[in-house]
Amino acid sequence: MGTVVDATNKEGNGAVLGDKNVTVVFVLGGPGSGKGTQCANIVKHFGYTHLSAGDLLRAEQKSGSENGTMIQNMIKEGKIVPSEVTVKLLQRAMAESGNDKFLIDGFPRNEENRAAFELVTGIQPAFILFFDCPEEEMERRLLGRNQGREDDNIETIRKRFKVFLESSLPVIEYYNSKGKVRKIDAAKPVEEVFEAVKAVFTTPDDKVTV
Ligand SMILES: Nc1ncnc2c1ncn2[C@@H]1O[C@H](COP(=O)(O)OP(=O)(O)O)[C@@H](O)[C@H]1O
Ligand SMILES: Nc1ccn([C@@H]2O[C@H](COP(=O)(O)OP(=O)(O)O)[C@@H](O)[C@H]2O)c(=O)n1
Numbered sequence: 417m418g419t420v421v422d423a424t425n426k427e428g429n430g431a432v433l434g435d436k437n438v439t440v441v442f443v444l445g446g447p448g449s450g451k452g453t454q455c456a457n458i459v460k461h462f463g464y465t466h467l468s469a470g471d472l473l474r475a476e477q478k479s480g481s482e483n484g485t486m487i488q489n490m491i492k493e494g495k496i497v498p499s500e501v502t503v504k505l506l507q508r509a510m511a512e513s514g515n516d517k518f519l520i521d522g523f524p525r526n527e528e529n530r531a532a533f534e535l536v537t538g539i540q541p542a543f544i545l546f547f548d549c550p551e552e553e554m555e556r557r558l559l560g561r562n563q564g565r566e567d568d569n570i571e572t573i574r575k576r577f578k579v580f581l582e583s584s585l586p587v588i589e590y591y592n593s594k595g596k597v598r599k600i601d602a603a604k605p606v607e608e609v610f611e612a613v614k615a616v617f618t619t620p621d622d623k624v625t626v
Pocket of ligand 2: 446447448451468469470471473490491492493494495496497498502521522523524525529567576
């Protein structure tokens, strides 16, 4: 059975997905594991809409929203922004996209994210794509990313790794216990990682909408 999403926001200016059946894949992995890079490939091949929680938060911060300063401070410290803010941004982006297949990248990052999304949207992910990568490799990639991000400095990177281990891995373990995690060795070159990703998306069992 598909899930019905009504993403109308309180101000009444949100688009509505109506009674569409939506498929959601959560894309998780440590900072720099290659989530964004692989999501771009998945979009091209499989017609999903890519929603990066981090990108949505950075856009919200730059838009001059009342939460802007709070978001900026949290990102600089590698802390997880309250779910209320992030879930609202995701919900709005889903409703406005016009699509019914979403890659939600960098979310849920803790138990609070997971529970809030489920409560507010009623959506269960079809599966979780987990990019597994050693810290030394992630650190090297982040320090070479060159996107001018305020959190890609060694001090914040270490904090993000700690938050990943303490708060995000337990969410992956939760989904693993439900048989929903598709683990990918992300330490290989981009093309090889994508071969493994493709195999996940072309396995019939994984296409089931919950
Ligand atoms: N498989 C890979 N091998 C080497 N570098 C990679 C690989 N995947 C991504 N990168 C690079 O590593 C950096 C982090 O990748 P990104 O996709 O932004 O990670 P994430 O979204 O998980 O933080 C980027 O500069 C990207 O070009
Ligand atoms: N669900 C999320 C996702 C990101 N974020 C914030 O955004 C930062 C960057 O996340 P990101 O997903 O863009 O980047 P990576 O850390 O994966 O490289 C995180 O360190 C958090 O501060 C959050 O608070 N909640």
